[in-house]
Structures are given as structure tokens and as C-alpha cells.
Amino acid sequence: MKHPTPQPDFTCAAARDAWHAACDGELAADAQAALDAHVAACPACRAYIDDLAAIAGALAELRTATQRVGAAPARPTRRHATPWLNRLTRMAAAIALVLGAGVLAYLATVERPTAPTHTPTTVAQPPAPAGPDAPPPVAIALAGDSDERFIPVARATQQSNVHVFVLFERP
Amino acid sequence: MNDAPSTPAEYVAPDPEVAAALTGDPPPTGWDAVHARRGILVRLAYRFCWNLHDAEDAVQNALTQAARHESQLTDPQRLWSWVRAIVIRQCHDLRRRARRVARAQNVLEDRARRAEPPPAPHVALARSEFSESVRTAIDRLPQRQRTALVLRHLEELGYAEIAQLMGVSESTARVQVRNARDNLRRILEKTNRSEPRAQGSVLNTNAKTDARPQ
Numbered sequence: 136m137k138h139p140t141p142q143p144d145f146t147c148a149a150a151r152d153a154w155h156a157a158c159d160g161e162l163a164a165d166a167q168a169a170l171d172a173h174v175a176a177c178p179a180c181r182a183y184i185d186d187l188a189a190i191a192g193a194l195a196e197l198r199t200a201t202q203r204v205g206a207a208p209a210r211p212t213r214r215h216a217t218p219w220l221n222r223l224t225r226m227a228a229a230i231a232l233v234l235g236a237g238v239l240a241y242l243a244t245v246e247r248p249t250a251p252t253h254t255p256t257t258v259a260q261p262p263a264p265a266g267p268d269a270p271p272p273v274a275i276a277l278a279g280d281s282d283e284r285f286i287p288v289a290r291a292t293q294q295s296n297v298h299v300f301v302l303f304e305r306p
Numbered sequence: 307m308n309d310a311p312s313t314p315a316e317y318v319a320p321d322p323e324v325a326a327a328l329t330g331d332p333p334p335t336g337w338d339a340v341h342a343r344r345g346i347l348v349r350l351a352y353r354f355c356w357n358l359h360d361a362e363d364a365v366q367n368a369l370t371q372a373a374r375h376e377s378q379l380t381d382p383q384r385l386w387s388w389v390r391a392i393v394i395r396q397c398h399d400l401r402r403r404a405r406r407v408a409r410a411q412n413v414l415e416d417r418a419r420r421a422e423p424p425p426a427p428h429v430a431l432a433r434s435e436f437s438e439s440v441r442t443a444i445d446r447l448p449q450r451q452r453t454a455l456v457l458r459h460l461e462e463l464g465y466a467e468i469a470q471l472m473g474v475s476e477s478t479a480r481v482q483v484r485n486a487r488d489n490l491r492r493i494l495e496k497t498n499r500s501e502p503r504a505q506g507s508v509l510n511t512n513a514k515t516d517a518r519p520q
Contacts, residue, residue: 155484186491193437194459204352205345
């Protein structure tokens with residue numbers, strides 16, 4: 136076994152064995168006394184035991200530092216002591232939701248803009264050409280929100296005297 | 307349920323037996339007990355990997371592997387030990403893989419590992435500088451000594467249980483722990499050689515008191 140009995144020739148090796156047994160809590164009281172006596176006389180063993188005790192202390196510190204790893208933090212219990220209050224809160228939330236939806240629907244009907252009408256109109260009449268038999272100038276533009284892309288088309292038709300119908304649907 | 311608080315502390319106890327004692331339920335058995343003790347497995351893995359990602363991975367892999375090879379478990383009473391042994395093996399595998407990646411990419415092993423996520427607020431990670439250097443030294447121990455030391459000093463298991471988990475005799479487990487302690491001293495002596503230290507001592511434990519937080 137690892138329990139050295141105190142002997143007059145308590146060697147350094149025996150002392151170190153004894154310390155390891157003591158570290159595991161397996162050292163008899165009389166062996167502890169022999170160990171203490173040896174350590175008091177032997178500086179080398181004292182240094183050894185001091186070092187190993189420091190290491191054991193650090194290991195204990197590592198153990199404490201990691202003790203809570205893997206433990207789930209407790210969820211704070213938010214449940215009310217009075218269940219009816221809980222139900223009341225839920226009902227209030229439902230009422231607020233319905234009211235909010237109603238207000239939104241009302242606003243949508245009131246502020247709905249009129250549908251945009253895209254009627255080709257003549258705008259920005261160019262200066263009338265000289266001469267009575269010249270073809271009438273045509274310019275196509277868009278009423279309402281006009282798009283710049285169509286203006287060159289309108290100019291092209293005006294110059295080449297070709298009727299172009301631009302049919303489109305705004306998205 | 308009455309007004310008595312269900313948990314006395316701000317943290318749920320990781321041990322299902324403690325939790326069962328608090329709530330008055332019967333403790334779970336079999337696989338239920340294993341899954342209820344998942345937190346304990348993660349902690350065990352963390353003490354080998356020192357990285358929460360890897361610890362979670364090791365536990366997940368171990369549980370998958372254990373469920374797949376459950377027929378190899380002869381004695382159902384030993385399920386808990388069996389699962390823990392698999393978790394430890396998974397930790398060794400992860401470490402070996404990280405080392406292989408590090409060697410292939412020619413970078414330091416720590417760089418090859420995934421970055422440690424910031425610790426959860428309930429995980430107290432306050433460690434002194436000296437214990438941090440001891441932790442680094444543990445990584446450099448031979449695998450069997452490392453396993454025995456972690457199980458003895460961090461998990462605080464008895465030698466009979468260590469021997470069972472490692473699949474060795476009890477006297478071998480004792481020798482491994484003893485050698486691990488001696489080797490830790492030797493490794494720390496090497497790393498601390500340049501620093502001033504107390505007469506006769508080979509370690510520099512001065513940082514212990516200086517760097518302790520609070």
C-alpha cells in the first residue's frame with residue numbers, strides 16, 4: 136500500500152510518497168508526523184512539497200473556476216401570483232390588436248389616392264412652323280407622373296411625321 | 307405549486323439528483339439520467355478541451371456514438387461511466403484532430419482551434435496567472451497522465467472510478483496521477499526558468515497573489 140510507516144531512515148523518496156498519499160487524503164497520522172519531521176530537516180523536500188502544494192492549489196482553483204460550466208442559467212419565473220391578471224393582460228393585448236387593425240383599415244380607405252390616369256396630352260407646343268401646309272406638330276407626353284424615357288419618342292414622331300401609339304400600363 | 311421558490315440559488319444545479327431533491331421528483335434513470343446530466347458531461351469535456359465549442363461537440367459526438375453502439379454496453383448499470391469514458395475519448399480525438407490541422411497548416415495549435423466564445427455570465431472564469439500556466443502545462447502532459455490528473459483533481463473522482471473510466475488498474479491510475487504531478491512541476495520549472503523565484507523552489511508562484519482578480 137501507499138501508507139509508509141514511520142521509520143528512522145525515512146528517505147526523501149518515502150517522504151515524497153507520503154506527501155502524494157497525504158494529497159489524496161490517505162495518509163495515516165503517524166506517517167504525517169514522520170513526514171513533517173523529515174520536511175523540517177530537508178530543504179529539498181520542502182521545496183518539492185511547496186511546489187506540488189502550489190500546483191494542487193492551482194488545480195483546485197481551476198476546478199472552482201469551471202464548476203459552473205454546463206449549468207444552465209435559471210430562467211427567472213415571470214408568472215404572476217394572480218392568474219387572472221395574466222389573463223387580463225392577454226385580453227388587453229388582443230383588444231389593442233383589433234383596434235389597431237381597425238384604425239389601419241380606416242386610414243387606408245380615407246387616404247387612398249385616386250388612380251393615376253395616363254392620357255396622352257399635348258404639352259409644350261413647339262413653335263408653329265412657317266408655312267400653312269406644313270404638318271401639325273405632334274408631341275406626346277404623359278400626364279401625371281411622366282417618364283423621361285418617352286419624351287425622345289415623342290420628338291422622333293414629330294420630326295418624321297409618323298404616328299406612333301404608345302400603349303403601356305404603369306406597374 | 308405554492309409560493310416557495312423552486313430554486314434557492316440563481317443557477318440551476320447541473321446535477322439532476324440535486325434538482326430532483328429540490329423539486330421533489332424521483333431522480334431520472336437510464337438514458338433519461340444521461341440526458342439530464344448533459345451539463346455535467348459538458349463540464350467534464352470542458353476540463354479536457356478548455357473550449358466551450360469543442361466541449362459541446364465532444365458531448366454531442368459521444369452521445370451519438372453511444373446511442374449507435376449501445377449493444378456494446380453489457381451492464382446497463384454502467385451506462386453513466388460508459389458514456390463518460392466515450393466523452394473523454396471524444397475530447398482526445400478532437401485534440402488530436404486540432405493538432406493534425408495545426409501541423410498541416412503550420413500554425414500554432416491555439417490558432418487552429420476555433421475562437422473561444424465569450425464566457426457565459428454564469429461561468430466564473432476568474433483564474434490567477436499561475437493557475438493559467440498550470441492549465442497550459444496540463445496540455446503538455448502525456449495523454450494518460452493528463453486524463454488521470456484531470457479526473458483526480460478537477461473532477462475529484464476516486465482512484466477506483468478513475469481506473470474504471472480509463473480501463474486500467476487502480477494502482478496504474480495512482481502512478482499516472484503521481485507522475486502527472488511530478489511532470490507538471492518539471493514542465494513549469496522549464497517555462498519559469500528565466501523568472502526569479504523563491505530559494506529552493508523551482509516554480510514562480512508569485513503571480514498567484516498579484517493577478518488574482520477582486
